[in-house]
Amino acid sequence: MVKRLHEKLIDILKNSNAVSAKDLSDVINIQKKQGGNLAKMLVEKGLITQKDLAALLSSEFNIPVLNLSRLKIDSGVVKLIPEKMARQYTLIPISKIGNSLTVCMADPLNIFAIDDIKALTSFDIDPTISTEKEITEAINNYYSTEMSQLSDILEQANTPDDADSVEVSRVEDETTVNIEEAAQLSKIPPIVKIVNLMLGEAIEKRASDIHIEPQENKLRVRYRVDGTAHEAFNLPKKDQNAILTRLKIMSGLDITQWRLPQDGRFRIKIRDKTVDFRVSVLPITHGGKIVLRLLDKSSLNIGLEKLGFSSDTLKLFDEAISRPYGMILMTGPTGSGKSTTLYSILTRLNTTDKNIVTIEDPVEYQIEGVTQMQVNADINLTFASGLRSVLRQSPDIVLIGEIRDFETADIAIKASLTGQLLLSTLHTNNAIGAIARLIDMGVEPFLVASSLIAVAAQRLARKICPHCKEPAEIRPAVLDRLNIKSELKKSMHIYRGKGCDKCNNTGYYGRMAIAEIFLVDDQVKQMIISRASEDKIKEYLVSKKNIRFLRDNAIFEWLAGQTTLEEVLRITTEE
Secondary structure, three states: OHHHHHHHHHHHHHHHOOOOHHHHHHHHHHHHHHOOOHHHHHHHOOOOOHHHHHHHHHHHHOOOEOOHHHOOOOHHHHOOOOHHHHHHHOEEEEEEEOOEEEEEEOOOOOHHHHHHHHHHHOOEEEEEEOOHHHHHHHHHHHHHOOOHHHHHHHHHHOOOOHHHHOEEEOOOOOOOEOHHHHHHHHOOHHHHHHHHHHHHHHHHOOEEEEEEEEOOOEEEEEEEEOOEEEEEEEEEHHHHHHHHHHHHHHHOOOOOOOOOOEEEEEEEEEOOEEEEEEEEEEEEOOEEEEEEEEEOHHHHOOOHHHOOOOHHHHHHHHHHHOOOOEEEEEEOOOOOOHHHHHHHHHHHHOOOOOOEEEEEOOOOOOOOOOEEEEOEHHHOEOHHHHHHHHHHHOOOEEEEOOOOOHHHHHHHHHHHOOOOEEEEEEOOOOOOHHHHHHHHHOOOHHHHHHHEEEEEEEEEEEEEOOOOEEEOOOOHHHHHHOOOOHHHHHHOOOEEEOOOOOOOOOOEEEEEEEEEEEEOOHHHHHHHHOOOOHHHHHHHHHHHHOOOOHHHHHHHHHHOOOOOHHHHHHHOOOO
């Protein structure tokens, strides 16, 4: 039976021409010598995608293909198959009707898996198919949301651990408050314990955000790790108000107000580590949704060198920030790491002989020795009005959170021409686009040309997990389509993350900055004044200055074994 299914798969691949005869023959020979799953080996070698393979099997065996991200699976059905077996066979139960259990499988030809599930559950098994990636994500989501997670937290809440050493303080007040005192204010010590454990776990998992989302029958908690949100656990609906109130007390917010959005901050000290939390409360249908942004000051002290920039990019950054005056712009979408890069630059420039002032919305990291101002539209304290006041404070370096309009851009450019080094951000897709964006705002081209020192664009790429990193192969045709030069092909080291406990089976661990940056020299200034097109400026920078742009830098990191091709294509666009 197994042999017949194995041969059937080979016939399907041959008839479909999805894999060349030579490649298929080579993999079959390797499989005969080493053993293993033929389909998985074909996918790992990049000869066919999981999605294409699933479509072929679906067509041949009349097995439905499912998009698991669009399904909501009942927790009672998930419990029918243990997590260990689900991970072993890469499958997850979907639904139960009568004596039939529908199971989504990465390999619906695995008769051993079907027999084991049938013996375990005593149900008739109806297989469906999806990609291994989708099934693994579903396993991570649904098995981690079991209410047993809550019982583990509650059990820990009754035992002494690191959560007892958490100290909470209001950001405006540097005096640290003991956690027991805060617990007396809330009057609900078990809830305090759960909140502390939740915050501690988020720090442990390297989360950048915690999403606490009231739903109809539960309180869902998700962590955003390396830019992707993962469901952590669900809490009982009856504890919702107590948990949300506890967080509002810690943030210094009005616990009687639930109809309007609120923003606050608090700081915790746990295991000798201090982390700031920026808190946003949003009134929604089933209560108040709270999102906490984790702001770890230690990330600012690692310097530009540790953010992942290439040596060529770092050299250009160093040259730009060594200038005494002018304007440096960072561009990119929300969440691309612009603020972290600018803060790292400020940290490097922050010396006793420099007066540094920032105007932000909101102030994310608080840096000792830097004067920081938060805009407030309610009292007409905007970036423009704030900048006017700041310039009367005799600053050497000014950071503006974002240039949004002509008034701010005009004042910023004039400030950079009168002796200040000015740092700011713009929302454009690439670095060269910042020039046209400023001109579109109404700034005269000669002022743009005179003030700009450098423009950079940035993205964040997930790094391959070092704990499960393994060599990967890539088809020559893919390299040719990407126009990879022959000299790079000789020295490339391509890897992928297999998935392990350390990276939550994603294959990625941490992120690195991918950036493009160019300095505005005399030739670029002339091109700006003459309103040359972006293509003309780019042609000059590539041919005369050897500037590498986002896609090229990302491909370079992929070939160096730092990230994957999927990440390269996700964060960059072909130009």
